Amino acid sequence: MTRFTDLKLSPKVLKAIEDTGYESPTPIQAGAIPPALEGRDVLGIAQTGTGKTAAFTLPMVSMLARGRARARMPRSLVLCPTRELAAQVAENFDAYAKYVKLTKALLIGGVSFGEQTRLIDRGVDVLIATPGRLLDHFERGKLLLTGVQIMVVDEADRMLDMGFIPDIERIFGLVPFTRQTLFFSATMAPEIERITNTFLSNPERIEVARQATASDTIAQGLVEFRATRKDRAASEKRRLLRALIEAEGEALTNAIIFCNRKVDVDIVAKSLKKHGFDAAPIHGDLDQSQRMATLQGFRDGTLKFLVASDVAARGLDIPNVSHVFNFDVPGHAEDYVHRIGRTGRAGREGKAVMIVEPRDEKNLDAVERLIGTKVPRLDNPLKNAGKGGKGEAPAGEKTEKPQKAEQPQQTQPQEKPSRSRKRGSRKRRGQSQAPQAPVIGMGDHLPGFIAKSFDERREG
Numbered sequence: 001m002t003r004f005t006d007l008k009l010s011p012k013v014l015k016a017i018e019d020t021g022y023e024s025p026t027p028i029q030a031g032a033i034p035p036a037l038e039g040r041d042v043l044g045i046a047q048t049g050t051g052k053t054a055a056f057t058l059p060m061v062s063m064l065a066r067g068r069a070r071a072r073m074p075r076s077l078v079l080c081p082t083r084e085l086a087a088q089v090a091e092n093f094d095a096y097a098k099y100v101k102l103t104k105a106l107l108i109g110g111v112s113f114g115e116q117t118r119l120i121d122r123g124v125d126v127l128i129a130t131p132g133r134l135l136d137h138f139e140r141g142k143l144l145l146t147g148v149q150i151m152v153v154d155e156a157d158r159m160l161d162m163g164f165i166p167d168i169e170r171i172f173g174l175v176p177f178t179r180q181t182l183f184f185s186a187t188m189a190p191e192i193e194r195i196t197n198t199f200l201s202n203p204e205r206i207e208v209a210r211q212a213t214a215s216d217t218i219a220q221g222l223v224e225f226r227a228t229r230k231d232r233a234a235s236e237k238r239r240l241l242r243a244l245i246e247a248e249g250e251a252l253t254n255a256i257i258f259c260n261r262k263v264d265v266d267i268v269a270k271s272l273k274k275h276g277f278d279a280a281p282i283h284g285d286l287d288q289s290q291r292m293a294t295l296q297g298f299r300d301g302t303l304k305f306l307v308a309s310d311v312a313a314r315g316l317d318i319p320n321v322s323h324v325f326n327f328d329v330p331g332h333a334e335d336y337v338h339r340i341g342r343t344g345r346a347g348r349e350g351k352a353v354m355i356v357e358p359r360d361e362k363n364l365d366a367v368e369r370l371i372g373t374k375v376p377r378l379d380n381p382l383k384n385a386g387k388g389g390k391g392e393a394p395a396g397e398k399t400e401k402p403q404k405a406e407q408p409q410q411t412q413p414q415e416k417p418s419r420s421r422k423r424g425s426r427k428r429r430g431q432s433q434a435p436q437a438p439v440i441g442m443g444d445h446l447p448g449f450i451a452k453s454f455d456e457r458r459e460g
Contacts, residue, residue: 002030008037010062012099017058020095026051031206033059036182041203043196044184047213047341056152056182057092063150064125065100072120073147074105074127077175079168081158082130083108083288084295089128089154102126107133110288117142131159131167138174148175156185156192157334165191172199186341187334214337214352214371218344221378222354222364237355238271241327243381244353245277245305248323251351254298255323257307258339260331268327269307279305310335319345326354329363333370353378 004017004025025033028046036042036059046052060076069075080086090106097104105119107129113136120127120143127134137143151172153159159168181200185192196203214220225240227233245252257272259265262283272279280294280303297303299318310330321343330336336354343350354375356364368374 007033007058009033009058010065010100012065013058013062013096016061016096016098019098026055027208028052028206029055029058031208032056032182032184032204035204036060036180037062039180041180041200042182042184043200043203043205044182045186045188045205045207046184047186047208047215047337050208052154052184053089053092054096056154056184057089057096060126060150060152061093061097061100061102064102067125069103069123069125070147071123072142073144074120074124075147076126076150076152077134077145077148077171078126078128078152078154079131079134079159079171080128080154081162081164083110084291085155086128086130087292093126093128104128107137108288109133110291113137113140113142131164131171134171135167145171145174146176148179150180150182151175152182152184154184156183156195157187157189158338160189160191161332161334165195168195169199186338214340215344215350217347217349218340219349219351220340220354220375221352222356222375223378223380225355225357225380227357233357234267237327237357238268240355240380240382241268241325242272242275242277244325244355247381248351251322253320253322254301254304255306255325256298256321256339256342257305257325257327258330259307259309260328262309264327265307265309269305272305272307277305278303279307281307283309310339318342319348321345322350324350324352326352329354329356329360329367331363333363333366336367337371 002025003023004014007025007030009017028044028050032042032044032055036056042056044052044055056078064075067075078086078089080089086106086108090104093102093104102125103119103123104126105116105124105128107116107127109130109132116133116137120137134143138145153168156168159165181203183196183200183203188196223240223244225237227236241257245255257268257279259268262285265281265283269279269281280297282291282294286294294303294306298306324340324343326336326339330339340350340352343352364375
């Protein structure tokens with residue numbers, strides 16, 4: 001079995017790895033680190049949770065240990081699709097470069113430009129950034145990319161989903177042609193393949209798992225849900241989620257709950273909290289400090305349930321997540337793999353449960369085609385409490401409701417007899433003086449004096 005000591009990493013990096021407790025590299029690390037240390041371009045394809053971040057962080061720390069950064073000219077660049085993933089990469093550098101004097105800067109949204117500019121001005125060895133914020137600094141004249149020796153693109157397929165590909169192509173044009181490029185992704189869409197063919201030079205391709213496969217350590221399942229009434233669908237679905245959580249019992253130590261829409265993230269988190277669950281939301285519209293505080297609370301165990309949009313589906317390395325719940329079937333099949341990849345990490349066992357409505361049939365079919373297997377169907381824990389709603393009333397109660405509804409109707413005729421009697425008396429008075437044949441054009445309720453004068457004129 002390969003060990004980190006076999007990968008020709010620097011002694012100081014090996015000491016930092018030892019401090020973290022890791023002994024053996026994952027397949028993607030064992031495959032990517034040797035060619036990266038040789039200065040070759042690397043194209044790494046591996047499912048989420050397999051250690052891709054360390055696969056480029058470790059060789060970068062070893063190579064950058066020699067040299068010195070210059071002001072506004074970073075020596076290396078790591079591009080990430082989200083703030084959370086960028087912050088996680090920064091944490092990895094802190095851990096593995098603890099015995100190496102390397103400087104770094106994190107360029108992400110939600111943080112003031114002034115603070116980031118001061119870091120860049122001092123010179124950084126490692127620049128970790130999201131594409132938008134990086135280009136903002138470049139366009140302000142605060143940053144030069146001509147000194148980049150190593151460029152990393154992490155979660156490239158997510159970059160494609162988020163519309164960053166034009167920015168990525170532009171950034172590739174700003175860095176030196178002679179740079180070394182490390183390109184990592186969980187899936188390889190045709191557009192990603194085109195970019196690798198354009199910007200990577202004879203890369204070493206490491207593919208440790210079939211594209212878009214889920215880890216074998218994750219037990220998957222889905223529960224079919226059908227609302228009793230359209231106006232009750234949302235509340236009934238939230239009730240089913242709570243029942244699924246409760247059904248896991250002590251096996252559930254913490255969980256991430258994924259929703260497709262940001263508004264649903266807030267609603268589900270608020271609902272869980274209302275019913276006594278320790279939950280908090282995280283999505284792109286929240287303040288950066290709030291997002292980081294929420295993530296930290298989930299990491300250290302002070303928060304049990306994290307309700308998230310897909311902004312948290314990629315790259316978050318929280319090793320001990322026991323469960324993932326897909327409150328919604330993802331619109332993109334690849335997102336399913338990344339969502340459930342938050343559990344079952346680093347060889348641990350995990351469980352992923354998805355709620356499926358009739359309208360999700362097309363998206364579910366896409367997910368099952370992508371992962372190459374049928375997701376096992378699980379029993380609905382609410383099947384004995386009605387059809388998923390807030391407890392349908394027993395059949396006996398349905399017969400009582402009409403009886404209760406008839407009672408107020410019995411009092412209504414008591415309020416109207418005088419009107420009906422008046423109408424009846426009018427008709428009788430009219431009929432006593434009107435002819436037997438109905439009066440044409442005036443109706444049977446014609447007053448008597450009009451009918452009489454009309455008859456007299458006819459006879460005349």
